[in-house]
Amino acid sequence: MTHQPFMHDLSGVFAAPVQAWSEPDGQIRGAEAQGIYCSDERVVSVAVLSVDGVEPRWVSTQTHGADSVSYLSFIRTDPAVADPLVSLRRTRAADGSGVSESFEIVSAQDSPATFAVELRMTADNTPLERIKQGQSSAHPPQVRPEGWQWRDDHTNLQLSFTGSPTLSAGGAVVTATWLVTVPAGGSTGFSWRLTARDSAAPMMAPRTQGLAIPVQSAAGADAPREHGTADIARLLHHALSDINGLRMADRNSPDDTFLAAGAPWFFTMFGRDSLIAARMLLPIDTTLAAGTLRALAKRQGVQEDTATAEQPGKILHEVRRVTNTVTLDGKVSLPPVYYGTIDATPLWIMLLHEAWQAGMPDDEVRDLMPHLARALGWLRDHADPDGDGFLEYLDTSGHGLANQGWKDSGDSIRWHNGSLAEGSIALCEVQGYAYAAALAGADLLEAFGEGEAIAEAAEWRAYAAEMSERFRATFWCEDETGRYPAIALDAAKNPVDGVASNMGHLLGTGILNAEETETVVRRLMDPAMYSGYGIRTISTTNAAYWPTRYHAGSVWTHDSAMILGGLLSDGYVNEARRLAGGLLRAAQGFNWRLPELFAGHGAADTWPPVPYPASCRPQAWAAASAVPVAQALGYLDSKASGSTLPGIPLEPATA
Template sequence: MTAWNADTEAAASESGSVTVVEGSSFCISSGGGDISSDGGTNGAFFQDTRIISHWVLRVNGSLREPLVAQRPRPFEATFVGRAKWPDGRFDSPLVVRQVRHIGPGLQDDITLENYSAEPVDCDIELLVDADQADLFDVKGGRTSRRAEAVRSVRDGQLVIESAHNGQQRGTAIHARGAVVTTDGLRFRATVPARGKWATSVIVVPLINGQSPDEPFKEGGLPHHREGALRHRHWEQNVPRITVADSNLQAVLNRSESDLGSLRIFDEHHPERAAVAAGAPWFMALFGRDSILASYMCLLVDPKLAAGTLQTLAGLQGSKVDVDSEEEPGRIPHEVRFGVTAGLALGGTAYYGTADATPLFAALVGELSRWGLSRDIIQPLLPHVDRALDWIELYGDRDGDGFVEYLRPNDHGLINQGWKDSWDGINFADGTMAEAPIALCEVQAYVYSAYIGRSLLARWSGDVALEQHWAERAAALKTAFNEKFWLPEKGYFAVALDKDKQPVDACTSNMGHCLWLGIVDEDKAPSVVEHLMSPQMFTGWGIRTLASDMGAYNPVSYHNGSVWPHDSALVATGMMRYGFVDEARLLATGIIEAAEHFDGRLPELFCGFDRGEFPGPVPYPTACSPQAWAAAAPVQLARILLRLDPDFTRGVVHLAPILNEQMGEFSAENVLLDTSRVTIRAKGTDGSIEGLPPGLRLLAEPRPPLDSLLDDFGGVHHGN
């Protein structure tokens, strides 16, 4: 998940840093609450611009002694520290409490509490800077190139502005009772004995001189803000999941909370929630990431998938643009609002990805299985058809039936699948593949898009169209198993290169092919055997690249690391083909890895074997929270339940395979169609209370390969 053609290197946030996030805004600070970038990545960000780059609080001329940092909500943090007493005594009774809120700007509520029996005079100083650096420049360590910001005091507030390539970005800072200078804010306060002194510092971002519609303001209540109310509504309406396994319970609780915090809203359609890719660097809409994350959290909220699809549909390509790689029908890779991003590619959206477009069509089809209303699905159908047109007219560059990618410029992504780092696709000997490249998992996504369109035709009663797309899916499956299979190795090539030669590295990508059912059933056992081999399975998850491959590096981004979402989709594929023990072992490894990350799975971690270290080794610049990592435990819970609604056939499959350690599982308030149901399971027994009318419960898993093809003479695969 790299940002356009940026590499994966970035200065890591300092150890013990605290991140708060709301919508696309976020703030990274030290554990004491101060922000000091010093060429690093800390700061407060609004619309991909760093609106605060330095924020240091001094009391009586000294920094605070940090005591504790807490993050009760995703958008709020509390920092508690001890301030220096005016006479310099160490055991000071003066405590500083700093409550930070992030949103369309920043608000810090600062309170000094005096626990002594005498009043105390305090000098409080807040030193502030705002470099207005673009997020891409911050991540890449390029902020030193920026022009000097202009600092001024206007109307009782400090204003720091910077012009960059025709865009004016600024920050306005104020607080009641402050003496405002061009360096920051100063206060002179007398804190009574056993009493308090408090102020609120307000930060308002400015874009071409304009503030957001609803900025933080003095006297406002941050917990009454729209963002806070949205998160509270999310927590009240998501399913209430309880499970006897305390570790799994903690992981699922954290996942639900993080998914709520990663939602972003279209200002023109505030009722729509889409999911951002992850904090801190990817608090933006990503086609592939947002689609996969919203798919994996269908058990929590299928409306998040609907909002993601609706938002992406509004950005679907309409013209050919070499700079942004926009093409008619193409779904964007990434949407950004920073100045550098817009200059790099001529707009806020970049379209260079081979997989978002078929995944878009596939997810709309999946929503028909989950029973979402016609009011949601019907308006998406023209966008699905435009996506399928893109596959045929632009995605399949040479007419061989497979979707390939080749960037048409020198600044877009070199690799345009989910392993989009510059060195992410290579042969077994480590040689990098050359584009045009047809990835194995992208063909699986296209297969799923064809299946999805056929389901949608069934849903709308168009038998001829249903048969057409079923036949397209069957033909692609046949060609895929012929061209990508490596019989001498017993697994699928990760790709076909520019010469249509199989790229023969052993990778996790083929697990996505299992997930979507494009793999012939007779080949599945060998694929699973390789995925669960010591070269691929670390004990915590599946490596992106086998350890006996030439490019293997356990501390790389895509060549040997473990990505929780990737492993969760591989486990889903194993379960789909009936490899229950392997899927359960893999799911258990991922959940146990989460325990070492305080219940929150990161974007990725290093690919060392489980026996080498006491726990999984963190990857230094991994996003956390990150959407598809947060959604991975939800997807694992779903596959352990073997829960598969299928409104197109009027059934819901539920065939649990919970181990003894998990004990009883229940999920109340799960949305199916317009009904809220309760799912209960223990061991291999399961039930659903409150099923919508017309649905029947089947106590058996979904058939391993989609029986849709059987309706039109496809090969019967059985259960």
């Protein structure tokens, strides 16, 4: 029996499409997900350092950013001297073409010392999907002097060294041994680098520059005093560093940068994830939104294909190099380009409108108007196959995702008694997205269209009004606490009565009236939903609730942040600040790097928050969530645009 690897206690460096994962001491031992990756392949499984045949004693890890981490160890010499007088600093860095390590040995001893430093590496060629399933490659590549190919002629890996080590190779193992002399009271340094190339991978390193780091954070006169400026600064520093590490480009659109969904499992283009992350970042940057919109538009659906779930005008779900076998039994197996998502297309429309409002140049918006027309066409012609007026999904391929909203695990849509709803499924939040997208499309058609476009804009405003009335008549449930929107409609068009965070995504879309908005806010901030760190995915009163159930009890960072943004949009500032304060407290417990998701245990009972062990960290929409948190706490002007934040200088981030 194999299991998905746990990631919560690993250390990593990232610069898409390259990533490296190690134990906290910096040693890469090949266990589970440890290793160095290029695109969707692990190319090195082991990189273990020893000095005179003994591993140095690790004492501290210093995270400088997403792309650089230092591991401080001591080399024990004279047993009669208690003080550790010889230190070894191992600094690992990633860039878009490889991973490097530099070593510095510093001595406080009175006499020179000579050490044999050995680095043992093992070549690998295990696809990421096999590692996620707890498996490994049975056929590692053979190492050759000129490097090695790990997949085919399109892939190549080269090693280079400074300090003139002795090299030896046998099978898949490469060993480099440096004989170094450290002067009394002095230091010496040496390094190595791995350069990896996968010229057939669909995604590549971006050509554009990342967001500026360090950032500044604003502390306006009306900022709430209970949250320190330094804490917000640390969160933003780590978040923007992670965002830069996740920046990627499509080989078909190399100048259009977007964010990969997350490391290690989703280090590629994901329509929904990339769009939501870009939306959150609009207050500080519009260029990433523009790149995301263009990159996804170039892969917009053009035909109907059951196997890939492609439809004309549809925005895709994900892109991989090869078929992605999601489950061990092979029942969920996604083609390399897969369109199985119900929400990416309305989210694309919403982002185009919001990016335009945030300052995206008119010419760039105008260039995307044909793609807007196709996306609206999908909303009209394909999103509602049974004609009941709601967007819904049902996998008809037999091997695709059973659930195609953001809660895309097979067991995420539940009745209050814990049982699973049967599809087709119409998610509540997707109707809100469709409402907002229709109005956004109408605005854009009126601003950039001609002739018939004006009449079409009126049709989309009517569509939104009708959607709101249908939603009000169909989706609402009631329990002993009161009314609330169901998580979804099932195949029989019954409201699925699970109390879930999905209702929070309706905030800010406009589909709710004032009374309904008040009801949703009250339900979300109830202790059954709000853990003190964030909003749980389902209520603790649900029979299936479990704090580490992926979509049924955990807290997802972006989920809470999207709800936070809706609270701000609808004028619930105090509730937004309370939720933002919870997320900030959670960030502190995760060393200022908010993970994809974490356990739903209450803040009154647990500190620090409990990790979800297989969570991506960094993850695009989790990192981008720092921006709405900063907005809610008064340290970032919600109307700001550009690439810098006003305010005081950033304090150095701590590991």
